[in-house]
Amino acid sequence: MLKKNRTVRLLLPAMGFILLTGGLRTSAQEMRWLRVGETQCFFLDIGAETELYNAVNTLTWPTLYGDNQYTMRAKGLWLGARDFDDPVENVKKSVKVIGVGPRLSANQFNMIFPESIRLIARYPHPAVIVDEEPGTNNTLYDVPDDYDEELPCDRMIEIRFNTSLGVSVTKKVMAFTQQNHGNYFIHDYVFKNTGIIDAGGTVHEQTLNDFWMYHNWRVALSGVTSTGWGSTWGAFSSEWGASTLFRTLGTPPDNTQQEIKGFYAWYGPQSDRPVTFEEDWGCPNHMEDNGVLGSAKYVGVVTLHADRSPRDPSNDPNQPRTNAYVAADHSTMEANVSQFDEDFMGQRWRWMTEGYLPQSLVDEVGEGKYVSDLSTTNPDRNSGGGSSQGLGFGPYTLAPGDSIRIVFAEGINGIGWPKCREVGGNWFAYYKGTGAPTLINPDGTPAVNHNAYKRAWCETGADSIVQTLRNALSNFNSGYAIPRPPPAPEWFTVQSGGDRIRLTWAENAAGHAHFNGYVIYRSEGNVKDYRTVYRKVFECDASDAVHTWDDVSAVRGFNYYYYIQSKDDGSQNDVHPGKPLYSSAFLTLTSVEAYLRRPQGLMIEEVRVVPNPYDIRSRRYQFGDKSQYDRIVFYELPGVCKLRVYTERGDLIWEKDHTDGSGDEIWDSMTRSRQIVVSGIYILHVEVTEDIYAEDDIFARRDFYGDPRVQRTFESGQYNYIPDGEPIYRTGDLMFQRGDRVYRKGESVFRKFVIIR
Numbered sequence: 001m002l003k004k005n006r007t008v009r010l011l012l013p014a015m016g017f018i019l020l021t022g023g024l025r026t027s028a029q030e031m032r033w034l035r036v037g038e039t040q041c042f043f044l045d046i047g048a049e050t051e052l053y054n055a056v057n058t059l060t061w062p063t064l065y066g067d068n069q070y071t072m073r074a075k076g077l078w079l080g081a082r083d084f085d086d087p088v089e090n091v092k093k094s095v096k097v098i099g100v101g102p103r104l105s106a107n108q109f110n111m112i113f114p115e116s117i118r119l120i121a122r123y124p125h126p127a128v129i130v131d132e133e134p135g136t137n138n139t140l141y142d143v144p145d146d147y148d149e150e151l152p153c154d155r156m157i158e159i160r161f162n163t164s165l166g167v168s169v170t171k172k173v174m175a176f177t178q179q180n181h182g183n184y185f186i187h188d189y190v191f192k193n194t195g196i197i198d199a200g201g202t203v204h205e206q207t208l209n210d211f212w213m214y215h216n217w218r219v220a221l222s223g224v225t226s227t228g229w230g231s232t233w234g235a236f237s238s239e240w241g242a243s244t245l246f247r248t249l250g251t252p253p254d255n256t257q258q259e260i261k262g263f264y265a266w267y268g269p270q271s272d273r274p275v276t277f278e279e280d281w282g283c284p285n286h287m288e289d290n291g292v293l294g295s296a297k298y299v300g301v302v303t304l305h306a307d308r309s310p311r312d313p314s315n316d317p318n319q320p321r322t323n324a325y326v327a328a329d330h331s332t333m334e335a336n337v338s339q340f341d342e343d344f345m346g347q348r349w350r351w352m353t354e355g356y357l358p359q360s361l362v363d364e365v366g367e368g369k370y371v372s373d374l375s376t377t378n379p380d381r382n383s384g385g386g387s388s389q390g391l392g393f394g395p396y397t398l399a400p401g402d403s404i405r406i407v408f409a410e411g412i413n414g415i416g417w418p419k420c421r422e423v424g425g426n427w428f429a430y431y432k433g434t435g436a437p438t439l440i441n442p443d444g445t446p447a448v449n450h451n452a453y454k455r456a457w458c459e460t461g462a463d464s465i466v467q468t469l470r471n472a473l474s475n476f477n478s479g480y481a482i483p484r485p486p487p488a489p490e491w492f493t494v495q496s497g498g499d500r501i502r503l504t505w506a507e508n509a510a511g512h513a514h515f516n517g518y519v520i521y522r523s524e525g526n527v528k529d530y531r532t533v534y535r536k537v538f539e540c541d542a543s544d545a546v547h548t549w550d551d552v553s554a555v556r557g558f559n560y561y562y563y564i565q566s567k568d569d570g571s572q573n574d575v576h577p578g579k580p581l582y583s584s585a586f587l588t589l590t591s592v593e594a595y596l597r598r599p600q601g602l603m604i605e606e607v608r609v610v611p612n613p614y615d616i617r618s619r620r621y622q623f624g625d626k627s628q629y630d631r632i633v634f635y636e637l638p639g640v641c642k643l644r645v646y647t648e649r650g651d652l653i654w655e656k657d658h659t660d661g662s663g664d665e666i667w668d669s670m671t672r673s674r675q676i677v678v679s680g681i682y683i684l685h686v687e688v689t690e691d692i693y694a695e696d697d698i699f700a701r702r703d704f705y706g707d708p709r710v711q712r713t714f715e716s717g718q719y720n721y722i723p724d725g726e727p728i729y730r731t732g733d734l735m736f737q738r739g740d741r742v743y744r745k746g747e748s749v750f751r752k753f754v755i756i757r
Contacts, residue, residue: 032119032157033141034175036584037182038062039412041072043157043173045117046108048077048215050101057220057239061183061297061412064585066530068227071299071412073220073240076101076333076388079165079191080349081398082210087197088164089340097345097352098165102218102328102388103335111339113199115160119144122151126506127491130592135494137591152480153186154584164339166204167211167398168194176475177584178485180575184411184472186304189213192403205400212394213406214352217301218328219244219265219389224530225283225294233285234294235270241328241386243268243371245362248323248389249302249466252356259473261320262408263360263389264300264465266458271370279431281455284424291428292421292530296458297414298465304409304476306393310402319406322392324354325361327375329385352392361387409472414461417530427454471575483572485581486512492564492588498599498662501551501560503538509566509583510545516569516580517541520549520562527561527591534563542569556664557610557623557633559593598663600692601636602735602742603704603728604749607686608635613754614669630669630676632753637663638688638743648681657689669755679757687748694736700729 030045039061043049049058049072057070078099085092098111121144128136142155153174162168172188191213195205220241225234237243245268250261269280279286282293306319326333332347339345364381365371374382381387393406415423429435430450439447442460447453475482489505509515520538538549554560565588567580601607610633611622623631634643639661645654653671669677705727729735736742 030114030117032117032145034119034155034157034173034185035063035138035141036155036177036586037175038064038179038586039175039183039185040067040586041185043117043159045114045159045161046100046112047159047161047169047171048075048099048101050074050076050104051218052104057222059299059410059412060223061414062417064528064534064589065417065532066224066528069223069530070227071219071221071223071297073218073328074102074388075218076214076216078212078214078216078348078352079163079167080212080214080345080352081165081208084165084208085204085206086340087204093342093345095342095345095349096165096339097348098163098339099214099337099348102216102333105335105337107337107339111164111337113162113164113196115162116158117160118146118158120146120148120151120156120158122147122149122154123487124490126488126587128588128590129491129493130590130594131494131496133592135492135590135592136588138586138589162194162196162199162201164197166193166195166197166206166208168192168196174480176482177587178482179582180471180573181475181482182584183413184409184468186407186409186472186476188405188407190403190405191398193398193400195400207400208396208398210395211398211404212322212349212352212392212396214322214390214392215408216326216351216388216390217265217299217410218386219246219299220386221265221267221283221295221297221299223294223297225285232294233287234283235272237272237385238267238270238283238295242384243270244386245365245371246325246387246389247360247362247462248356249469251320251323260302260466260469262300262302262391262469263323264298264462264469265389266298266461267295268362268365268371271372277368277370278451278455281451282420282424282458284427284431284454286428286431289425289428289432289434290421291424291426291431293415293424293454293458294420294530296420296423296461297412298461299410299412300465300469301389301391301408301410302469302472303391303407304473305405305407307396307404307406309396310398310404313405320391320393321395322352322354322356322390324351324357324392325381325387325389326351327379327381327383327385328388329383330380333388351390353394354392361389407476409469409476411465411468411472413464413468415457415464419457423454423457426450483574483581485572485583486515486566486568488566488583488587489518489564492590494562494590494594496594496597498597499552501554501594501596502548503551503562503564504548505564505588507547510542512566512568514568514572515542516567517545518564518566519582520564521585522551523561524558526559527589554594554596556596556598557631557666559595561590561593563589595666596664597660598635600639600661600663600742602698602700603636604638604686604688604743604747606636606704607684607749607751609633609684609751609753610635613756615756617756632667632669632755634665634667634684634686635663637665637686638747639663639692640688640690641743642685642687642689643667644685644687646683646685648683653677653682677755677757679755682753682755684751684753685748686751688743688745691741691745692743694738694740694742696738697734698736698742700731700733700735702731703727704729704735 051074059072080097084096159171195203222238283295308316439453486509565582
């Protein structure tokens with residue numbers, strides 16, 4: 001039976017279901033999440049993930065180090081055709097352009113008419129339990145509408161909507177958990193001329209001439225450096241991609257990657273950061289002693305397939321036919337969209353059909369210059385807020401009933417987060433003059449200086465993202481026949497104990513043909529945070545596989561989080577031969593803390609407050625200075641008691657019923673009104689709330705000393721004098737026989753403690 005007395009901490013972005021109101025029309029969008037790989041995102045039923053003014057950015061990587069590792073501000077999907085017979089105005093328009101994004105307008109709900117959105121899974125999410133409660137918030141997002149064991153991927157979102165252009169769209173977004181393919185999504189679109197032009201299903205048949213599909217991306221790699229309305233250390237303007245650089249691939253002018261047709265984007269130095277151009281590559285944390293690189297990552301898109309025509313579904317190597325980038329704050333990108341304004345639609349049509357620009361944005365900006373410099377020389381391409389990269393596919397002629405299919409993948413890669421810490425830490429030592437570690441470039445040569453060293457490592461992300469795009473292309477061309485890792489355990493439980501934390505898991509993975517054991521990682525203090533450190537704490541092979549493991553290295557007073565992965569023997573890895581394939585960490589990652597719990601105390605006189613005094617200046621030596629820095633722990637408690645904390649003058653500021661049978665209780669220095677307490681003297685009152693009896697014989701785990709002058713007689717409640725230093729019980733002494741009363745209801749004790757803040 002699962003207990004329901006603990007709230008699972010949600011890591012929801014500030015959105016949920018978005019309510020959008022325009023004029024007299026109110027529309028609610030539905031969304032589904034893909035949360036099983038390292039790249040994660042929500043997807044909307046209107047066809048693109050637009051800029052939402054009451055929400056954060058989207059598309060995270062590496063998500064194991066934070067749900068706020070954002071890389072995308074907004075996306076847009078536009079559809080257009082020439083010589084359109086508009087049944088609403090009963091006129092023929094030279095061009096008709098409709099769509100969604102990159103900004104969200106109420107008018108879009110007169111152009112896009114959602115029909116359905118479904119999350120389809122190949123298998124259920126494993127049951128993850130911590131201390132008999134739901135132990136992961138991922139199950140709140142990974143909620144399939146349907147299951148399909150024949151699904152070619154691990155998860156797929158299927159979206160269907162109609163448009164006022166008469167084109168009905170079926171969009172499938174696929175996610176994979178295998179580690180070589182878990183950092184990209186495949187988007188599979190079918191555009192069909194059904195003639196359905198409104199939410200009521202009205203049909204107006206006509207041939208669509210010069211039909212174009214255009215997608216644009218406003219990449220913003222702020223990630224953890226600047227989130228919401230507050231910056232951690234990055235520039236606020238990085239949240240909307242003010243310094244993002246783009247390079248096109250496989251289309252003019254860069255044909256060096258013939259099979260990779262698309263682009264990649266990365267963080268360019270910000271002109272409004274308090275560091276120099278050369279210092280800002282990767283957006284290092286210049287404020288703290290870690291120097292971690294917050295934006296050393298690349299976003300990329302690759303075209304996987306585009307039909308030649310409705311009659312010829314073979315791949316057209318000349319698509320996409322547009323790769324132009326546009327000022328992200330250009331008037332055509334604004335929210336006041338009207339499908340009846342021919343001038344406005346003509347401007348959008350220009351971007352959709354523009355063709356190939358003579359050079360990529362990075363070349364237009366030039367080496368050693370800020371992206372913001374471009375706003376003064378070419379405002380059509382950057383008017384101050386950065387640029388959006390587009391890809392346009394067309395022109396097609398769609399007769400009634402005709403359809404075309406377009407498929408692309410979007411992915412993220414870069415240097416891993418532990419490497420971001422290492423490189424950033426080395427750079428920071430030189431930046432602050434606190435050290436001179438040896439600096440080795442990615443190619444093994446000595447670095448010229450710390451700035452060149454950091455930039456060289458950041459730019460290895462270009463090769464990494466190209467490899468990601470190649471992986472996506474290979475996966476698509478194989479018919480999604482990539483090798484699969486062993487499945488994750490169907491259930492995973494973590495149980496806090498008095499001297500260990502016990503982990504147990506299901507045996508289902510052992511039936512996989514190439515199964516070769518498990519690996520367990522643990523983090524201390526936090527999880528899915530840019531400061532999180534995951535350490536491998538257990539591994540076994542098929543020859544010595546077990547399904548229970550006790551973590552006896554956990555330290556009392558700290559929170560722990562775990563994930564377990566099944567692994568194979570390395571024979572199936574076609575990208576990195578010999579390396580095992582692993583099940584996804586996100587299927588078993590816990591988000592509820594486990595911690596060591598002492599058995600209940602045996603003498604109420606032994607109750608202790610730790611640390612005492614609590615000194616804010618010594619947080620790192622107490623329970624850490626990152627995630628548990630306000631923690632105070634009450635030890636040696638009766639298993640069932642009432643805890644109250646008073647100020648020195650007697651004001652009750654906190655209380656709790658301690659009922660879990662353990663000897664510990666954690667207090668994070670907050671009052672009942674969720675305010676952090678101030679410096680002062682405080683009093684803990686512990687009162688036993690029911691008689692507690694020994695369930696078995698209890699022997700002393702250590703020497704017990706009473707107060708120097710008194711010893712309690714339990715049955716009478718009397719106290720007898722004993723000399724200083726004489727133990728009441730020695731280690732191994734029988735303290736209570738089974739059935740003895742250990743605590744009497746109403747017993748209590750006070751403890752003073754000091755807080756210095």
